[in-house]
Amino acid sequence: MAQNNRRQQQAKILRIFRKLHRTTGALLFFFFLFVSITGLLLGWKKNSNGVILADTEQGTSAELAEWLPLEKLKTNAQIIFRDSISNQLSPDIDRIDVRPDKGVVKFSFKNNYYGIQLDGATGTILKIEQRRSDFIEQVHDGSILDQYLGTTDGQIKLFYTTVMGLALLLFTVTGFWLWYGPKRMKRMSKS
Template identity: 55%
Template sequence: MPNKRQRQAKFLRKTRKLHRLSGISLFVFFFIMAVTGILLGWKKNSAEIIMPDTYKGESTDQADWLTMDSLSFLATQALFEAEGQLSEIDRIDVRPSKGSMKFLFQDRQLEVQLDATTGEPLSVGRRHNDWIEAVHDGSIVDDTLGVPHGIFKVFYNSVMGIALIIFTVTGFWLWYGPRRMRR
């Protein structure tokens, strides 16, 4: 019958093997998540490389603002003048405290910010943060392959979350286990 020290050594070897195999098999995914996570953390401090800043409009009083259909037309017009292309509006981000609106187009990398009062373009730019986020959370696979209900995204994030828990526990044990055995 193995003694206590031999059992601890055997458990430590199994822990090391699990840690190593998990790390080898998920290395690329952890690297991608880390790089995209850093980029997303810097998105508002990237000198508008990753995402355009949010600009202030003339008035925060919504009674002074132009109608939504007028602003939508002006945003589409500003996009055409700046980029030479037309695209459907995907969503509108209203910033009441700034008196501005962001119009995000089907080509999700394009954004037009308008002063909600005058309709003047405050910014026309590219939003790289949307595709970076899609790579980070795995939804790019769902979108590219047409996987319904974000199934890949849920699977990918579950695997990565469980792997991170395994790395934390096994990493701690690889640090603590030898110290415990020396006692």
Template identity: 55%
Template sequence: MITNNHQDKQLSTLRLFRRIHRQTTIFIFIFFLFVSVSGLLLGWKKNSGDFILPKSHEGTSTNFEDWLPLDQLNNMASQYLHDSISPILSTELDRMDIRKDLGMVKFIYKNHYWGIQLDGASGKLLSKGLRRADFLENLHDGSILDKYMGSNNSYFKLIYTSLIGLALITFTITGFWLWYAPKRVKKNKLKNNFSDSQKKMT
């Protein structure tokens, strides 16, 4: 009787974990899809033929003494952005990526995904293109919602990453139990059957 109760508890726990695993899958499926697809594409960003991330071009000098002032380079980048892409694009910078070893500067903007690369010495336009990798990164970590909502506190990113992290932990625990529990139940059942047969023989 005790053995049967023990088996019933194991089966009940197994059913509970299966239900949690299934319901979590339904709830979080779309988020896992975003994370997996964006993560896959980000892994290929430097091998995408400039489609996901424009390659870094080389300038004419790696010596800072030959470079134009950063303020002047920024003004030139803003002009290139408006003249060669669109006059309505915001010129508010997210960051300037200075590549001394390549002799160039990347200008990455806050409110859109266009990027500009300039020769640090001459200010010549080396490249302009969509930084799709930045969009994928924002999608991957949930910060895309903060970006479009104008939130500076990353609340959506925090909630999103917390949900994904907790879901993965739940998946790991329930997935392991769904693999292990049937083996345990089967082992106990064989053990009990053997014990019963031994009792009958005696």
């Protein structure tokens, strides 16, 4: 009698987990689709032959003492942005990535997906790039909604990553139990 009662409890838990697994999967299907596709693209970005992430060019000198001041390089990047990309978009700098070993300084701009690579020693342009990986990353982590809706402090990104992280944890636990539970019930019924 006690074993039959335990078996019924196990079956009830399995039904609850199956329903949770199915309902959560249905509600978050499109979000999981975006996360998985963008995650794959981000994993492959360095092996995309410059399609997702532009290759870093080689500058003339790896000696920082021979480089122009960072302020001068920044000004050059902003002038090149206005002249070669757009005088309508903001040339405000989001990030500066200094690559001393390559002799390159990479500039990324706020509120758009462009980048400029300059030779650190001469300040000459090495490459104008579209930063597709930045766009993909923002879709992946939900911060594109913060940018689009103009929220501050990344509230949407925080909510999105919390929901997706908890859903993945729920899927892991319920998925494991949906696999292991029937095996356990079968073993219990044999004893």
